[in-house]
Amino acid sequence: MTTLLLARHGLTHLTGPVLAGWTPDLHLSEAGRAQAEALAVRLGPLELDAIVSSPLDRCLETAGAVAAGRETEVVTDERFGECRYGDWTGRPIAELAKDPLWRVVQSHPSAVTFPGGESLAAVQHRAVAAVREWNERLGPRGVYLVCSHGDVIKAIVADAMGLHLDQFQRITADPASLTAIRYTPLRPFVLRLNDLGGEVTGLRPPEEPQEGAEEKGGGQNLTESDAAVGGGAGTT
Template identity: 65%
Template sequence: MTTVLLVRHGLTATTGQLLTGWTPGIGLDERGRAQAKALGERIAPVPLDAIVTSPLDRCRQTVEEIVAARAGRTAPVPDPAVDPMVGECRYGDWTGKPLTELQKDPLWPVVQAHPSAVVFPGAEGESMLDMQHRAVSAIREWNARLGKDATYLVCSHGDVIKAIVADSLGLHLDQCQRIVADPCSLTVIRYTPLRPFLLRLNDTGGTVDDLLPRPATQGEGQEAGGESDAVIGGGAGIDPDTANGAEG
């Protein structure tokens, strides 16, 4: 059995506001680094045979914090491997635009209800089906490379993780928008010869913050599209500064 720890990168200054995609130079903010450090400390007892990361800065910095948290506490792990196959979906002309603007685009409801039919506009746009195929293929390739007894970590992005989870559950990609992957959440899949097993989903540490009523400032990026819409790119999750009603 091969166990994969899927980690979404921590918060950035634009998470849940802009669809950053492959925009370079966007790293974690202080909240994101704190999230990554806390996750690293929480999973430090778990032996890892490899750490794989998306090439984007926000994922690489998340991995840096996770590796630092393991220093001196567990056996050393190999240097993180950068794999573009687990990189963010290529959103083409949508890249860098505010989510509130994108919610008015005619393609938005298609992304919500029928993502398997979506090809993002522009020369660099990728289909969500191609994104899922490359990401799942990467996981399968790493599983084969590391072997059946391996446990390894992959740091990636919200939509990518949701697509991998949908595959592991035998769901059509059109159902992936029912899955949530918050910043710095932990999702764990165990792959066996017959079928994968989803062990954890969107685990952010066992608190109940995500169950509390959200202040008015929370979730603003979704309001224009309706409360049933999934946030493309994954959204910002619960802001730790306002989760308990503190002013942000």
């Protein structure tokens, strides 16, 4: 029952109007630093078994704010790095929206390979492989944070929800937002999506099985992988 917390980096001066990609020396703006500090405060009550970051500065700075005052240090994993947009890197979004490839990115992203860059399918493959590896490393009670980028987070969420990559544009990951996915032996559960507020203590799984978790109901032995039919009572 490993719990993955996905945080998108805070704002930079390019976020929004420009496709930043792997633009070097791109740091958080003043607003982005404030977002990172607010995220750190939100996550303060939650013990984290690992803090993992994309190697890009804007993610390292966001993850660093969360790590401040903790014994857990930030480690980098390039597989959580931004999509390599190739020739699109550093170009204004308004300009890219006129490119014929833009419509393919919007409607059929699984078919897209950016000129001089990588495919969105490859981005999803490397990111999901990294999640699987970290889940195995940290074990079934692990709770860890990954600070990454919008398209990478959306690709991981699409996989967790069993969606084809062509549907990942229906998912949103705002700057400094938090998405939580709990991985069980049978299926992942998306606990939070693009969350910008609220307490987080309930995101750590219980040390002991919940009352009734091993009771039989309807001829079926209920486990941590079972969905709550009817919605359940939540974590509070």
